[in-house]
Amino acid sequence: MAVAVGRTYHAPASLDEAIALLAELGNDAGVVAGGTDLVVAARGGRRQLPTALVAIHRLSELATIEGSPFGGLALGALVTHADLERSDLVRRRWTALADAAALVGSPATRHVGTLGGNLCNASPAMESGAPLLVYDASVELRSASGTRGLPLADFLLGPARTALAPGELLTGVTVPPQPAGRVGSAYLRLDYRASMEIAVVGAAVLVALDADGRCTEARIALTAVAPTVVRAADAETALRGQLPTTERVAAAAARAAAAARPIDDVRATARYRTAMVPVIVRRAIEAALKRAEEEAA
Ligand SMILES: Cc1cc2nc3c(=O)[nH]c(=O)nc-3n(C[C@H](O)[C@H](O)[C@H](O)COP(=O)(O)OP(=O)(O)OC[C@H]3O[C@@H](n4cnc5c(N)ncnc54)[C@H](O)[C@@H]3O)c2cc1C
Incomplete structure (x- = not known):
C-alpha cells in the first residue's frame, strides 16, 4: 500500500506486538484490517488516514471461527464475510449471519472485508450487526491494560461511533448458545440491486x-433505520409466548416500526424506510419460522 509522506505503516506479526504498537503510537495510530471502509473512504476524500497505520491482516490468531462446547460461537475479528458465508457451522446454526455475509458488496469485498471492520466502522447499515444483536453477541476488546467484553448493543454508540478506547483492538465476537427448542434465524434486506449496494432497510430475526x-x-433487530442497528422490543413481545399465526406475525412486524428512527438520505426518505420496516420484518419472521419448523423434519 502506498503511504503518503509523513505517515508510517506497521504490520505487526502477532497480537501482542499489535497491542504494544497501539500503546506506543497512542493517538496517532489507526487500525486497518481489510481497508474496504477506511481506505475507500480516504481515497474518496471522506476520511483522513491516520498518521500511523497499523495493519492487522497478519494476525492469523484473529481469523478463526470456532464453536464452543456448550453450543456458542467464537469469531475472530479478522474473519471475512466470505469466511462466514462459507462456514458450515455458521450456515447450519447461525443462519442469519450467513445470510448477511452473503449480501455484503461483491465477492471481492467479501473476501477482504472483515467482521471486526464491519462492526468498528459502525455504519447503521452494517450487515453483520442485526444478526449478532439477535444472537445476543458480545465483543472482546484488548489493549495494553487488559481485555474486556461488552455487549454489542453497548459497543455501538452511533454512526461511526463505538466504545473502542484509544489503543484498543476489537479481537473477536462471542455468541452464547441458542435458546432451547427448534430455532431458526434469518436476515433480509431491502436494496435496489443484488450486489454492490447497502441496505435501505434490513431485519434479522x-x-x-x-x-x-x-x-x-x-x-x-433492524438495520439502517436508526443511528445504530437496534432491537425491536415491542415486536418481540408481540410474538413471545404466542402461536405465530399469520395475523400475529403481521401484527409483530407492524410494531417493529416503533424502533425505527430513520433519516432521509440518498438511498431513501425516512418515510419510505418506516413504511418498509413492517414488510421486511414480516418476511424475515416468516423465513426464520420456516427454518425453525424444518429443524423438526
Ligand atoms: C464496494 C463496497 C461494497 C460494500 N458493501 C457492503 C454491504 O453490502 N454491507 C456492509 O455491511 N458493508 C459493505 N461495505 C463496507 C465494508 O466492506 C465492510 O464494512 C467491511 O466489513 C469492513 O471491513 P474492513 O476489514 O475492510 O474494515 P477497514 O476498512 O479495515 O476498517 C474499518 C474501520 O474499522 C476499524 N477497525 C477494523 N478492524 C478493527 C479491529 N479489529 N479493531 C479495532 N478497529 C478496527 C478501522 O480502524 C476503521 O476505522 C462495502 C464496501 C465496499 C467498498
Missing part, C-alpha cells in the same frame, strides 16, 4: 419454537 409450535423466544 431469531425464533425458537416449542413442541406445540409456540414461540418461546423471538428476537428482532
Whole structure:
C-alpha cells in the first residue's frame, strides 16, 4: 500500500506486538484490517488516514471461527464475510449471519472485508450487526491494560461511533448458545440491486419454537433505520409466548416500526424506510419460522 509522506505503516506479526504498537503510537495510530471502509473512504476524500497505520491482516490468531462446547460461537475479528458465508457451522446454526455475509458488496469485498471492520466502522447499515444483536453477541476488546467484553448493543454508540478506547483492538465476537427448542434465524434486506449496494432497510430475526409450535423466544433487530442497528422490543413481545399465526406475525412486524428512527438520505426518505420496516420484518419472521419448523423434519 502506498503511504503518503509523513505517515508510517506497521504490520505487526502477532497480537501482542499489535497491542504494544497501539500503546506506543497512542493517538496517532489507526487500525486497518481489510481497508474496504477506511481506505475507500480516504481515497474518496471522506476520511483522513491516520498518521500511523497499523495493519492487522497478519494476525492469523484473529481469523478463526470456532464453536464452543456448550453450543456458542467464537469469531475472530479478522474473519471475512466470505469466511462466514462459507462456514458450515455458521450456515447450519447461525443462519442469519450467513445470510448477511452473503449480501455484503461483491465477492471481492467479501473476501477482504472483515467482521471486526464491519462492526468498528459502525455504519447503521452494517450487515453483520442485526444478526449478532439477535444472537445476543458480545465483543472482546484488548489493549495494553487488559481485555474486556461488552455487549454489542453497548459497543455501538452511533454512526461511526463505538466504545473502542484509544489503543484498543476489537479481537473477536462471542455468541452464547441458542435458546432451547427448534430455532431458526434469518436476515433480509431491502436494496435496489443484488450486489454492490447497502441496505435501505434490513431485519434479522431469531425464533425458537416449542413442541406445540409456540414461540418461546423471538428476537428482532433492524438495520439502517436508526443511528445504530437496534432491537425491536415491542415486536418481540408481540410474538413471545404466542402461536405465530399469520395475523400475529403481521401484527409483530407492524410494531417493529416503533424502533425505527430513520433519516432521509440518498438511498431513501425516512418515510419510505418506516413504511418498509413492517414488510421486511414480516418476511424475515416468516423465513426464520420456516427454518425453525424444518429443524423438526
Ligand atoms: C464496494 C463496497 C461494497 C460494500 N458493501 C457492503 C454491504 O453490502 N454491507 C456492509 O455491511 N458493508 C459493505 N461495505 C463496507 C465494508 O466492506 C465492510 O464494512 C467491511 O466489513 C469492513 O471491513 P474492513 O476489514 O475492510 O474494515 P477497514 O476498512 O479495515 O476498517 C474499518 C474501520 O474499522 C476499524 N477497525 C477494523 N478492524 C478493527 C479491529 N479489529 N479493531 C479495532 N478497529 C478496527 C478501522 O480502524 C476503521 O476505522 C462495502 C464496501 C465496499 C467498498
